Amino acid sequence: MDHALAWQVEQACHNAWPSLRCALIGDWLLRFGDGVSRRINSANPLHPGITTIAPQLEAFDRLYRAQALPLIVRLVSLLPPQVERELDTRGFTAEGEACTLYRDLAPENFPAVAPDVTITPRADAEWLAAIARLQVQSPSHASVYARVVDAIALPTGFFALRHDGRIVATACGVLHGDLVVIESVVVDEALRGHGFGKRLMTALLAWAAAQGATGACLQVVTDNTAGRALYAGLGFDRELYRYHFRRAPTK
Secondary structure (H helix, E strand, C coil): CCHHHHHHHHHHHHHHCCCCEEEEECCEEEEECCCCCCCCCCEEECCCCCCCCHHHHHHHHHHHHHCCCCCEEEEECCCCHHHHHHHHHCCCEEEEEEEEEEEECCCCCCCCCCCCEEEECCCCHHHHHHHHHHCCCCHHHHHHHHHHHHCCCCCEEEEEEEECCEEEEEEEEEEECCEEEEEEEEECHHHCCCCHHHHHHHHHHHHHHHCCCCEEEEEEECCCHHHHHHHHHCCCCEEEEEEEEEECCCC
């Protein structure tokens, strides 16, 4: 395993899906995002030198309770087994495993972006409305989602693919140095299997390569068979690491 690349990707993924509030406590980044996703409402390790979490758990719990949120630890497979054992002994339950995939971009020549794909540097109202519809977001979820993507500080491209004049697929790419992080890949459920996702992703990779990116990464739920098949067909055949969430027992 290339640990240096894995931790570089981990940092890039934090920047590509920012929390609304955060706190640095020792070797951990505590993220708070009004409960919309576990990734931005969890305690996250910052470097490979971490060997324990036990001394910080009480302080973490107080901070999450103050935000009316449960304490969730995002446990990456890059850490030593001791951290997981400490959570096991304290009754933290496991949920939501995902894997981090990577592929090189250079020196591949990508085709020109298809005319049915549009790219904007910010998430406009039409794009936000489309992903809210495609993900069946509640009004409160849609509001928080819009705030999260607005908080992205790095160069970003928001991609939309139209079919019969209607947005049927979305994605966004966030440039972190020579990496592009891919987020928010959604295809209309009724139109899956028609190549829309592949066409949109190809456009995103072409855009990223033109911006100087030499590698691309994304994170996908491990049991998302259709998504993993799409990404494998696009060259994402290298798994860097996995993560899952550990939720504190209810007191």
